[in-house]
Amino acid sequence: MNQPTIEVLHGRHNHLIDPALHIWGWEIPVYLFLGGVVAGLLILSAALELVRGRKDASLPMRTAPFVALVLLSLGMVALFLDLEHKLYTFRFYLAFEPTSPMSWGSWILVLVYPVAFLLGMGSVPQETRVRLIGYPPFQKLKVSSWLMCVFGRADSLRRPLLWASVVSGAALGIYTGILLGALSARPQWDTAILGPLFLTSGLSTGAAFLLLLPLDDGERHKLVRWDLLAIGAELLLIAIMLIGFAAGDRAGQIALTNLTTGNWGGAFWVLVVLLGLGVPLVMDLLEVRRRLAPVFLAPLFVLIGGLSLRFIMLASGQASSFRMIQ
Amino acid sequence: MSKKTEPRYAMVVDTKLCVACKACVLACKSENDVPDGFCRDWLVEETRGVFPDLRAENRSERCNHCAHPPCVHACPTGASHVNEGGTVLVTHHKCTGCKACIGACPYDSRFVHPDGYVDKCTFCLHRVQRGKEPACVEVCPTFCLHFGDLNDPDSEVSKLLRTRKHKVLHPETGCEPNVYFLEGGPR
Amino acid sequence: MSGLTRRQFIQIGGAAAGTAAVGAGLTTNWFGADPDVVHDPGTEGDRVVPTFCELCFWKCGVLAHVKDGRVTKLTGNPAHPLSRGRLCPRGTGGIGLLYDPDRLKKPLIRKSKGGDQVFREVEWDAALDHVAENLLKIKDKYGPEAMALYSHGYGGSWFKHLLKAYGSGNIAAPSYAQCRGPREVGFQLTFGSGVGSPETTDMEHSRVITLIGSHLGENMHNTQVQDLARALDRGAELVVVDPRFSIAAGKARYWLPIKPGTDIALLLAWMHVIVNEGLYDHDYLARYAVGLDKLKESLKDRTPEWAFARTTIPPETIVETARFIAGAGPASLVHPGRHVTWYGDDTQRSRAIALLNALLGAWGRKGGFTLPSKVDLPSYPYTKYAHKPKAPPDMPKDTLYPLADSTLASGLCMASIPGTAAYDIKGWIVYGTNLIQSLPAPEQTMKAIQSLDFMVAVDVLPAEICGFADVVLPESTYLERCDEVHTPPYKEPFVAVRQPVVDPLYDSKPGWWIARELAHRIGLNDYFPWKDSVEYAMHRVKAGGFDCDELRLSGVALGKPTPVYIEDGLDPAFDTPSGKIELYSDTLEQAGFDPVPQYEPPEEPPPGQFRLLFGRSPAHTFGRTTNNRFLSEVVDGNEVWLNARVATEMGLKDGTNVVLINQDGVRSEPVPLKATQRIRPDCVYMVHGYGHDAKGLKFAKGRGASDSRLVTRYKVDPIMGGTGMNVNFVRVERWAS
Numbered sequence A: 001m002n003q004p005t006i007e008v009l010h011g012r013h014n015h016l017i018d019p020a021l022h023i024w025g026w027e028i029p030v031y032l033f034l035g036g037v038v039a040g041l042l043i044l045s046a047a048l049e050l051v052r053g054r055k056d057a058s059l060p061m062r063t064a065p066f067v068a069l070v071l072l073s074l075g076m077v078a079l080f081l082d083l084e085h086k087l088y089t090f091r092f093y094l095a096f097e098p099t100s101p102m103s104w105g106s107w108i109l110v111l112v113y114p115v116a117f118l119l120g121m122g123s124v125p126q127e128t129r130v131r132l133i134g135y136p137p138f139q140k141l142k143v144s145s146w147l148m149c150v151f152g153r154a155d156s157l158r159r160p161l162l163w164a165s166v167v168s169g170a171a172l173g174i175y176t177g178i179l180l181g182a183l184s185a186r187p188q189w190d191t192a193i194l195g196p197l198f199l200t201s202g203l204s205t206g207a208a209f210l211l212l213l214p215l216d217d218g219e220r221h222k223l224v225r226w227d228l229l230a231i232g233a234e235l236l237l238i239a240i241m242l243i244g245f246a247a248g249d250r251a252g253q254i255a256l257t258n259l260t261t262g263n264w265g266g267a268f269w270v271l272v273v274l275l276g277l278g279v280p281l282v283m284d285l286l287e288v289r290r291r292l293a294p295v296f297l298a299p300l301f302v303l304i305g306g307l308s309l310r311f312i313m314l315a316s317g318q319a320s321s322f323r324m325i326q
Numbered sequence B: 001m002s003k004k005t006e007p008r009y010a011m012v013v014d015t016k017l018c019v020a021c022k023a024c025v026l027a028c029k030s031e032n033d034v035p036d037g038f039c040r041d042w043l044v045e046e047t048r049g050v051f052p053d054l055r056a057e058n059r060s061e062r063c064n065h066c067a068h069p070p071c072v073h074a075c076p077t078g079a080s081h082v083n084e085g086g087t088v089l090v091t092h093h094k095c096t097g098c099k100a101c102i103g104a105c106p107y108d109s110r111f112v113h114p115d116g117y118v119d120k121c122t123f124c125l126h127r128v129q130r131g132k133e134p135a136c137v138e139v140c141p142t143f144c145l146h147f148g149d150l151n152d153p154d155s156e157v158s159k160l161l162r163t164r165k166h167k168v169l170h171p172e173t174g175c176e177p178n179v180y181f182l183e184g185g186p187r
Numbered sequence C: 001m002s003g004l005t006r007r008q009f010i011q012i013g014g015a016a017a018g019t020a021a022v023g024a025g026l027t028t029n030w031f032g033a034d035p036d037v038v039h040d041p042g043t044e045g046d047r048v049v050p051t052f053c054e055l056c057f058w059k060c061g062v063l064a065h066v067k068d069g070r071v072t073k074l075t076g077n078p079a080h081p082l083s084r085g086r087l088c089p090r091g092t093g094g095i096g097l098l099y100d101p102d103r104l105k106k107p108l109i110r111k112s113k114g115g116d117q118v119f120r121e122v123e124w125d126a127a128l129d130h131v132a133e134n135l136l137k138i139k140d141k142y143g144p145e146a147m148a149l150y151s152h153g154y155g156g157s158w159f160k161h162l163l164k165a166y167g168s169g170n171i172a173a174p175s176y177a178q179c180r181g182p183r184e185v186g187f188q189l190t191f192g193s194g195v196g197s198p199e200t201t202d203m204e205h206s207r208v209i210t211l212i213g214s215h216l217g218e219n220m221h222n223t224q225v226q227d228l229a230r231a232l233d234r235g236a237e238l239v240v241v242d243p244r245f246s247i248a249a250g251k252a253r254y255w256l257p258i259k260p261g262t263d264i265a266l267l268l269a270w271m272h273v274i275v276n277e278g279l280y281d282h283d284y285l286a287r288y289a290v291g292l293d294k295l296k297e298s299l300k301d302r303t304p305e306w307a308f309a310r311t312t313i314p315p316e317t318i319v320e321t322a323r324f325i326a327g328a329g330p331a332s333l334v335h336p337g338r339h340v341t342w343y344g345d346d347t348q349r350s351r352a353i354a355l356l357n358a359l360l361g362a363w364g365r366k367g368g369f370t371l372p373s374k375v376d377l378p379s380y381p382y383t384k385y386a387h388k389p390k391a392p393p394d395m396p397k398d399t400l401y402p403l404a405d406s407t408l409a410s411g412l413c414m415a416s417i418p419g420t421a422a423y424d425i426k427g428w429i430v431y432g433t434n435l436i437q438s439l440p441a442p443e444q445t446m447k448a449i450q451s452l453d454f455m456v457a458v459d460v461l462p463a464e465i466c467g468f469a470d471v472v473l474p475e476s477t478y479l480e481r482c483d484e485v486h487t488p489p490y491k492e493p494f495v496a497v498r499q500p501v502v503d504p505l506y507d508s509k510p511g512w513w514i515a516r517e518l519a520h521r522i523g524l525n526d527y528f529p530w531k532d533s534v535e536y537a538m539h540r541v542k543a544g545g546f547d548c549d550e551l552r553l554s555g556v557a558l559g560k561p562t563p564v565y566i567e568d569g570l571d572p573a574f575d576t577p578s579g580k581i582e583l584y585s586d587t588l589e590q591a592g593f594d595p596v597p598q599y600e601p602p603e604e605p606p607p608g609q610f611r612l613l614f615g616r617s618p619a620h621t622f623g624r625t626t627n628n629r630f631l632s633e634v635v636d637g638n639e640v641w642l643n644a645r646v647a648t649e650m651g652l653k654d655g656t657n658v659v660l661i662n663q664d665g666v667r668s669e670p671v672p673l674k675a676t677q678r679i680r681p682d683c684v685y686m687v688h689g690y691g692h693d694a695k696g697l698k699f700a701k702g703r704g705a706s707d708s709r710l711v712t713r714y715k716v717d718p719i720m721g722g723t724g725m726n727v728n729f730v731r732v733e734r735w736a737s
Helices: A027-052 A057-082 A087-094 A101-122 A127-133 A137-142 A141-154 A156-183 A195-210 A217-247 A250-260 A264-288 A297-321 B023-032 B069-075 B101-106 B135-139 B156-163 C024-031 C095-097 C124-142 C154-166 C174-190 C221-233 C263-276 C284-287 C293-298 C304-313 C313-327 C346-360 C407-412 C442-450 C464-468 C513-521 C532-545 C548-554 C586-590 C644-649
Strands: A006-010 B009-014 B039-052 B053-063 B080-082 B088-090 B144-147 B164-167 B179-186 C049-052 C060-069 C070-076 C108-113 C116-121 C147-151 C208-213 C237-241 C254-256 C332-335 C427-431 C453-458 C470-473 C494-496 C556-558 C610-615 C639-641 C657-662 C673-676 C683-687 C729-734
Touching: A027 A057, A027 A101, A027 A156, A027 A195, A027 A217, A027 A297, A027 C673, A057 A101, A057 C610, A127 A137, A137 A141, A141 A156, A156 A195, A156 A297, A195 A217, A217 A250, A217 A264, A217 B135, A217 C124, A250 A264, A250 A297, A264 A297, A264 B080, B009 B053, B009 B156, B023 B039, B023 B053, B023 B135, B023 C070, B053 B179, B069 B080, B069 B101, B080 B144, B080 C108, B088 C293, B135 B144, B135 C070, B144 B156, B156 B164, B156 B179, C049 C548, C070 C095, C108 C124, C124 C427, C124 C453, C124 C470, C124 C513, C147 C154, C147 C407, C154 C513, C174 C346, C174 C407, C174 C610, C208 C313, C254 C313, C263 C293, C263 C304, C263 C313, C263 C346, C304 C313, C313 C346, C332 C346, C407 C442, C453 C464, C494 C673, C513 C532, C532 C548, C548 C556, C639 C644, C644 C673
Parallel strands: B009 B179, C147 C427, C208 C237, C208 C332, C237 C254, C427 C453, C453 C470, C610 C683, C639 C673
Antiparallel strands: A006 B039, B009 B144, B039 B053, B080 B088, B164 B179, C049 C060, C060 C070, C108 C116, C108 C470, C494 C556, C610 C729, C639 C683, C657 C673, C657 C729
């Protein structure tokens, strides 16, 4: 009955900080999720062409880079909404801080935009190009000559662009994880796995996003197999992360408990592991073995799982603190 | 003439003397015009044990001005920086309020000022540069706060750390805090 | 103002402000074009005005920084002996009082309006005329002595002077019979003088400090806490006797969680051990004391075993601590406490503490008690008071508290209920004291008020008491006025001045002006010949031989130091009948009391009830600062401490809202429970001053619970009339919203 106790009176009640950190709301997980999807789209669409050669792709595949730009912009709007001093956003681009993932991220975004744009331009079919260049207002405004130049560059640099797309996509995907992973002050985030985990999650959510669209059979065939690999890798990374926490010190224990049996345990197991990874894994396997016709369910689950992963990691990370270690 | 070494500012808090009165918190608030609802320094009162066998420790805590400040490393714009004597500061007009530094601080020492920048203890560097002590140190009615230069072996803080048993908070973070807590008894 | 800056100069690094520091990326500074900034919050004043504090009654020297006409911050005056450049939380928090949006802004007069009574804002002339008219009316009808003044605060001196000129001596403060009175009487009976305020304790040099229920550190008197910290830093040890694990207990070598109300038993047993083992200061007592044999005789049976059964402190602990305390004498101080009106036996408990100090040889010794002197300033010449006022009716009919040496605030309140005392009080001036919270049994206070012909309240904030007044006069805060000069007895005698820092806000007026204006209206002009309070103060300062200009610049001037210890050649005088320390008091015996304190068992709380104890928060002074929003940044409510095991047994969790119901069925406001290991299972504890219900206190209203409301019962000290208030028992119930 008389267990030794500790009473702590904490005389600080700072907004967003106490009693537990809650500096970030929905904006950041949404941004991280969209960033992941964009990374997946860029890598997958480029990789598909690298593997299959430049042949006629389906409309969704051809427009994927532009869709990626839209999603990325939505993500950046979310990020912008989170900033406390929006007028100073330009400050991101007056500095490069090599130790700050967020600084890397803002510069990676600068890289992703032209790459995705040029990648998308290179995929525009000939008849569309002709129509665009011939559009009278464009001709008047000298947009047409610019477009011709862009199309020319996009074609001549196609192969380097494909590789740039894979590399910048990978950088973006990893960065979304490192963004949290570098904040080792939060036991939940104090793991190097977050980078690769968010990248693989980005790949599978990117694939899932594409699989929801009308692809041709060849594309679908490849994407499902890659998706399978990504999901498998993700499960493996999650396992390694949990084992890492379990093998860790008090901070690791806090992180482990948080995700497995604590406040976020239920959501993590059901939404992320089971629904977001387990079920799609089985369904993908069945599809690969031709036991199951392609359905929308699996990709939808993957997307829900990917979004949940971001929300759960963000919330549980903010709630985990060295303060919990007395 | 030998070049003077760069100072390394530190604070030493004598938990044996602190009565958790919070004079330091209010002195800081009025000196630095800290907005309502926020504080840059705060009190932690810990009691361990079971009645009547109890032990207590009172700590006036604040930013640790770490030698390896993860907040500075996390800052994408260079607003968070290391200033004179290792003091970790935020340049208001460079701060976007992205809060990465807050997430990076294991001690939760930072907060978002209502004006949109991230705010924190400055060791009252604006006072120190005029030869004054930080406001919390100056006001403390128990003399439990000491401020000075650890690179000066004759400074009060250096002497205290040489002679008294002390600790830093959560050394496992590896940040190497520059706020030290003296415990009862000699080293 | 180089004299006002600090002692220790911190070396500034070679480079100037804004050094591009190591580690920060060069790109972010653009090679110096966009440098890092050390922001200056800009709170340093254009003007710095030295004055002294009024957030509590310690009167520390502060420096008020004024920028663009606003007080930006208050810091400790390094030259002032009571602050030594440092302040308690409240000292810094004066700005929260000055800029409190709930301040009284205009004079108010009670009016009838359609059957309801309301306050109407009036101009000063109308308000003062109305007060003057009533003062004259009461004088005509009942005589001047029917008017009473309750005063708590340094600005009260003007009103005391007014009332004496008017012809009444009925002036009281709750700081006597509701606070320090028994201590003063207990020490006077023993040493011939009290300990005063600031206390003459010399903790700074003590080797062992014993606190009996005193929670220094939470009870935050700046210099005392500084001295305590200095002592601890030098290695002094604490013995803390407290049912609660106070902050001080957390620093103690010995914490004795005594059963509430049994302190005398412990003190007697300690003295028993010290006397039996011959641990007392033989030479000191032989030279300065009388009655040792009689004391020894009466302590014969007061063994540690006897005390154990009463206090629950194990006998071996009593013996060990007695030896420990005695071992450090004479630099062993048994602190007399400050708020000591607990159980009605308080004078005798204080006397037991005094006796223990005498045995240790601590009175007049370094590390014990100093025998200080004060700076004597001639008074400002004014007309002598016309006649000697009638003796106060502050004791019920046929009752005498023979050794009361100051007027009882609670007694004057009782005398306002017709027929209870020698004569009736018919009018009150209430200056700066919220009698609803500061007197016990608030219902009784309200009943007394109903019988008055007239009542005027002079205050800064609309405390509960103002709601009962016929006229409310808004006084300026201490930062807006000049008051009487402060020259207390202290080991470093000094003169300190309070001076206006900024002009009065709103339509508030300083106390000296209000008192003088009233005097003029009732024909007492001659008593207020000064131009204003500054002229008054400077006249006295100059007459005392001090340089006015210098004093106004520094806020304080030191007097000539005199020896304060016997060790330094001081020859102590004891103002007792025997001229010596009275270990056995004939005075008490002749008055029918125990000449040596005896133990009376306290009433036990009935099953399921707890003794209600209350105390202080370092950030607040009773209820008078709980509306201070700045101070509330660190403490904004109270909670009820209950032993954690008991709470678990009762199914109550830490943080749950509970109500307390006392033995008379009075319920408290809902208040959070603090389930803690830090208190005995037989009592509950709360910080005094919360639970305001005055609407005008917009911030404080509804915060926390009021202990005063639950103090419906009090036990009067038969020796001096103090009201022991720790005699109430409460049940703790979960609050059903």
